[in-house]
Amino acid sequence: MTIDRNFPIGEPVLEVKNISLRFGGVKAITDSSFSVLKHEIKAIIGPNGAGKSSLLNCINGIYQPQEGSIAFKGEVLEKITPNLIAQKGISRTFQNLALFKRMSVLDNILVGRRLHMNSNFMQVAFQLPKARAEEKENLAKCEEIVDFLEIADIKNTPVGKLPYGLQKKVELGRALATEADFLMLDEPMAGMNVEEKREMCRFILKVNDELGTTMVLIEHDMGVVMDISDNVVVLDYGKIIADGPPNEVRANQEVIDAYLGVSHD
Amino acid sequence: MEQKVSNNNIIMGYTRSDLTNFLIAMILSFVAIPLVVQTDYWYSSILIPWLCLALAAIGQQIVMGYAGQLALGAAGFMAAGAFACFNLILRVPDIPFFVALGLSGLVAAAFGILFGLPSLRVRGIYLMVATLASQFFIVWMIDKFGWFKNYDTSGIITAQDIVILGKPFTSPLEMYLVILVVVTVLTVLAVNMARGSTGRNWMAVRDMDIAAESMGISLLKTKLQAFAISAFYCGVAGALFAFTYLKSLEPVAFDIKLSFKILFMVILGGLGTISGAFIGAAFILLFPVLLNSVGNNVFHGAIDATIISSIEQVVFGALIIIFMIYEPLGMAKLWGNIKQRFSKNK
Numbered sequence: 343m344t345i346d347r348n349f350p351i352g353e354p355v356l357e358v359k360n361i362s363l364r365f366g367g368v369k370a371i372t373d374s375s376f377s378v379l380k381h382e383i384k385a386i387i388g389p390n391g392a393g394k395s396s397l398l399n400c401i402n403g404i405y406q407p408q409e410g411s412i413a414f415k416g417e418v419l420e421k422i423t424p425n426l427i428a429q430k431g432i433s434r435t436f437q438n439l440a441l442f443k444r445m446s447v448l449d450n451i452l453v454g455r456r457l458h459m460n461s462n463f464m465q466v467a468f469q470l471p472k473a474r475a476e477e478k479e480n481l482a483k484c485e486e487i488v489d490f491l492e493i494a495d496i497k498n499t500p501v502g503k504l505p506y507g508l509q510k511k512v513e514l515g516r517a518l519a520t521e522a523d524f525l526m527l528d529e530p531m532a533g534m535n536v537e538e539k540r541e542m543c544r545f546i547l548k549v550n551d552e553l554g555t556t557m558v559l560i561e562h563d564m565g566v567v568m569d570i571s572d573n574v575v576v577l578d579y580g581k582i583i584a585d586g587p588p589n590e591v592r593a594n595q596e597v598i599d600a601y602l603g604v605s606h607d
Numbered sequence: 608m609e610q611k612v613s614n615n616n617i618i619m620g621y622t623r624s625d626l627t628n629f630l631i632a633m634i635l636s637f638v639a640i641p642l643v644v645q646t647d648y649w650y651s652s653i654l655i656p657w658l659c660l661a662l663a664a665i666g667q668q669i670v671m672g673y674a675g676q677l678a679l680g681a682a683g684f685m686a687a688g689a690f691a692c693f694n695l696i697l698r699v700p701d702i703p704f705f706v707a708l709g710l711s712g713l714v715a716a717a718f719g720i721l722f723g724l725p726s727l728r729v730r731g732i733y734l735m736v737a738t739l740a741s742q743f744f745i746v747w748m749i750d751k752f753g754w755f756k757n758y759d760t761s762g763i764i765t766a767q768d769i770v771i772l773g774k775p776f777t778s779p780l781e782m783y784l785v786i787l788v789v790v791t792v793l794t795v796l797a798v799n800m801a802r803g804s805t806g807r808n809w810m811a812v813r814d815m816d817i818a819a820e821s822m823g824i825s826l827l828k829t830k831l832q833a834f835a836i837s838a839f840y841c842g843v844a845g846a847l848f849a850f851t852y853l854k855s856l857e858p859v860a861f862d863i864k865l866s867f868k869i870l871f872m873v874i875l876g877g878l879g880t881i882s883g884a885f886i887g888a889a890f891i892l893l894f895p896v897l898l899n900s901v902g903n904n905v906f907h908g909a910i911d912a913t914i915i916s917s918i919e920q921v922v923f924g925a926l927i928i929i930f931m932i933y934e935p936l937g938m939a940k941l942w943g944n945i946k947q948r949f950s951k952n953k
Contacts, residue, residue: 428822445814582611
């Protein structure tokens with residue numbers, strides 16, 4: 343895996359420290375810390391309800407953890423909102439697909455270019471040269487992404503009409519369009535068949551390899567996780583029970599127990 | 608329609624078919640109609656209100672069809688625009704009509720931002736109830752403070768004549784042309800916004816706000832922007848409506864019924880399309896006229912006029928239900944489907 347990478351794994355870029363998240367009396371995440379290294383692919387695994395998505399939602403600013411801190415690129419982030427996170431260069435996909443259903447594939451991906459387009463509504467309304475140039479430039483960028491993901495034939499179809507697997511791809515496309523250097527993928531391969539999964543893995547590895555994008559992904563398919571990730575974090579009942587390279591994690595007794603369901607004392 | 612956008616024949620962002628459609632519409636409306644239609648009735652009772660209400664419907668379309676914010680209170684913003692225009696012409700000597708019109712739109716836009724604020728907290732049907740405030744507050748304010756009506760006690764104020772560059776535009780045909788110019792410009796601008804990044808931001812907020820936020824779209828800015836632009840369109844439409852159709856200014860003309868009418872135009876015409884605003888407005892205005900003439904000509908007065916107007920209500924209600932169920936995207940989509948089938952057969 344680690345032979346001759348274009349972007350060798352570097353220093354920690356995201357540091358999550360002692361995060362706790364409660365919904366009323368329910369503890370979703372308890373005192374969890376982990377870090378993500380630059381250019382690595384980090385998988386978050388764990389049984390259903392372990393708090394994996396909640397963890398991403400904390401980093402993303404959708405949930406506000408009651409305790410703990412999150413630092414990105416050495417800067418501790420205060421008052422995290424999805425908007426702030428987008429501006430810092432973190433993009434994501436969602437577990438249950440959060441696409442713009444009535445918009446075309448291309449338009450969905452173009453929304454990902456939001457932070458690269460700054461003409462105001464007057465410039466757009468009057469189609470001033472700036473707005474036109476910007477639109478053209480970003481459209482070209484999105485066409486590239488569409489070609490890369492091999493979905494050019496459906497680029498004008500409203501996303502809501504596409505099958506699940508393709509929608510997952512569009513969502514990846516939208517996240518890529520942001521050109522964020524840090525991507526969080528929430529179950530990018532859920533509901534896909536083997537063929538589609540293999541394809542998705544190829545895209546993920548290619549993006550990581552060619553652009554050096556740091557990735558955090560939540561995945562249930564152990565085969566996939568062991569194949570593509572550099573490091574794995576295992577969550578169980580809101581707690582991190584293991585963090586390390588795939589082969590180490592696989593041998594960890596606690597992880598095996600969590601997956602086989604040993605009773606907690 | 609969407610499919611044609613990425614055609615190769617792009618000239619300034621428009622496809623060839625866009626330009627031909629635009630040209631046809633322009634020739635029809637600026638040349639053919641003035642040449643063919645000679646009766647004042649058609650201008651003052653059909654074409655003028657149609658264009659005014661279509662403009663207001665574009666406003667409703669922007670906030671509801673594009674930005675997905677269920678707002679009900681278009682008539683309130685129209686009232687704001689109408690009375691702003693009246694006061695500007697009254698109090699600012701020699702103000703050019705189009706300047707007064709634009710400023711009236713801006714006044715309405717300010718109200719739009721104010722009454723759009725609840726959209727940051729509530730959504731759906733609750734937002735609809737919250738935005739009703741604009742409807743009642745603006746009309747109440749105009750009624751309550753005499754200044755807005757220039758302390759006129761009769762209740763009905765005659766609108767000033769439209770004077771552009773010293774020339775009065777008072778005949779129905781002249782007024783029609785004035786409105787047409789305004790509506791054309793504002794429609795082109797609306798189409799540009801809807802197709803550009805501005806419209807994409809609105810639709811992203813409409814379809815999935817959390818994802819929109821994660822892509823760096825500010826919900827606050829985008830929603831308030833949609834409310835402001837929507838109110839601007841309604842304000843200009845209200846001013847034109849008062850000055851050319853009603854020829855008077857009375858707050859009661861901008862009641863909740865008008866707001867509902869505009870809402871129905873957008874729903875029937877098709878949510879999320881600019882053309883839907885025009886189709887919906889045409890339908891809502893022409894349908895009663897059609898029903899009346901059918902009643903008179905086919906049944907020769909055998910059916911009472913009151914019954915006809917009740918039939919109108921029943922049919923409207925039924926149509927709205929039918930469209931909600933079978934074609935939520937409205938008549939514009941229906942028309943698109945017909946066109947598509949037609950071009951496939953060719």
